[in-house]
Amino acid sequence: MFNKKNGTVTEKDILAALSNVQEPELHDDLVSLNMVKDIHINGGQVGFTIVLTTPACPLRGQMERESTDAVMALPGVEQVAVKFDANVRGDNRIAGRLNIPVRNIVAVASGKGGVGKSTVSVNLAVALAQQGARTGILDADIYGPNIPTMMGLTRDSLPAPRDGKLVPPLAYGVEVMSMGFLIPQGEAVIWRGPMLHGAIRQLFTDVAWGELDYLIVDMPPGTGDATLTLAQSVPVTGGIIVSTPQNVALEDAEKGLVAFRKLQVPILGIIENMAGDVFGEGGGERAAQRLHVPFLGRVYLDGEIRRGGDAGQPIVAIDPDNPQSLAFHELAQAVAARVSVMSFQSAPELKII
Ligand SMILES: Nc1ncnc2c1ncn2[C@@H]1O[C@H](COP(=O)(O)OP(=O)(O)O)[C@@H](O)[C@H]1O
Numbered sequence: 001m002f003n004k005k006n007g008t009v010t011e012k013d014i015l016a017a018l019s020n021v022q023e024p025e026l027h028d029d030l031v032s033l034n035m036v037k038d039i040h041i042n043g044g045q046v047g048f049t050i051v052l053t054t055p056a057c058p059l060r061g062q063m064e065r066e067s068t069d070a071v072m073a074l075p076g077v078e079q080v081a082v083k084f085d086a087n088v089r090g091d092n093r094i095a096g097r098l099n100i101p102v103r104n105i106v107a108v109a110s111g112k113g114g115v116g117k118s119t120v121s122v123n124l125a126v127a128l129a130q131q132g133a134r135t136g137i138l139d140a141d142i143y144g145p146n147i148p149t150m151m152g153l154t155r156d157s158l159p160a161p162r163d164g165k166l167v168p169p170l171a172y173g174v175e176v177m178s179m180g181f182l183i184p185q186g187e188a189v190i191w192r193g194p195m196l197h198g199a200i201r202q203l204f205t206d207v208a209w210g211e212l213d214y215l216i217v218d219m220p221p222g223t224g225d226a227t228l229t230l231a232q233s234v235p236v237t238g239g240i241i242v243s244t245p246q247n248v249a250l251e252d253a254e255k256g257l258v259a260f261r262k263l264q265v266p267i268l269g270i271i272e273n274m275a276g277d278v279f280g281e282g283g284g285e286r287a288a289q290r291l292h293v294p295f296l297g298r299v300y301l302d303g304e305i306r307r308g309g310d311a312g313q314p315i316v317a318i319d320p321d322n323p324q325s326l327a328f329h330e331l332a333q334a335v336a337a338r339v340s341v342m343s344f345q346s347a348p349e350l351k352i353i
């Protein structure tokens, strides 16, 4: 089968060809990055699998084309079949400190409330799950936990605890945990220092999370105590800042950014939400430029997004063809790609304060 005399291509030839194909974001070739596996050769028919660093990879199509072309160029190859698989790299600081099977913790924050932080967290999480990533969402907004409502869950959705741990209910393919499951509806809880610290940490560690590629954390509003507590007690892989399109967005985004930087949380980028006729457009993007952080994308103000949130039916789940659902999918890919890229850079040691 590997007989050169018959003009049959070998595994070595294929690897040599694929070593000329770049992973466009990691800036290295597929072979050096160890992304090629399961090479099959059957006469002129060749197949192999590319193991991506995230199932939500925005450049899958490009890699498929380029690797097909590279292998087709080998003498004797008539047909190439590329398969994809994914293995999300883990942030090893998590395993070291929290003992939960979560590979990456992505925090979603904003300089002020009401900008759509929870809405973005929910739709991002559902979009990642739809793209094949194992995803959870943790509602760390302990003052106004509304992730359960937005995911169509109630207190009754919480399964019985298992081995002394809370079991996160599943909605739209996403594991969900929130203080909203634990405190009686409408009851205001006043959180004080140590209790706050304990409560937030428990939402991470006393939960029977499944093996997750991404745990999206809807952060407490603003940059106050709860935010600081969270970032100090949990190794956050990367932070996203949600901002509005108005001109004041720069100030708000900057507040979020400064808080993340102080806590040495790497910044994934800024998302502009609620763009359109009412609030204008471009404030989030300009803020990203001015603050020298990536602009991850824009979502427009759309009544269907709000209705979906109120009804517990995220727009990406119930109206996947809506342009805003597509925007959330692109955001999900941008976030996943940034996390992958970061996982190949050496993560800074988390400062424990
Ligand atoms: N892009 C959008 N289009 C329309 N309504 C939105 C959009 N983003 C958020 N909303 C609505 O705005 C309100 C505030 O959003 P929310 O996600 O709760 O903000 P935050 O978590 O930052 O306080 C909610 O009613 C939500 O449905």
Ligand SMILES: [Mg+2]
Pocket (backbone or CB within 6 Å): 117, 118, 119, 141, 146
């Ligand atoms: Mg919120």
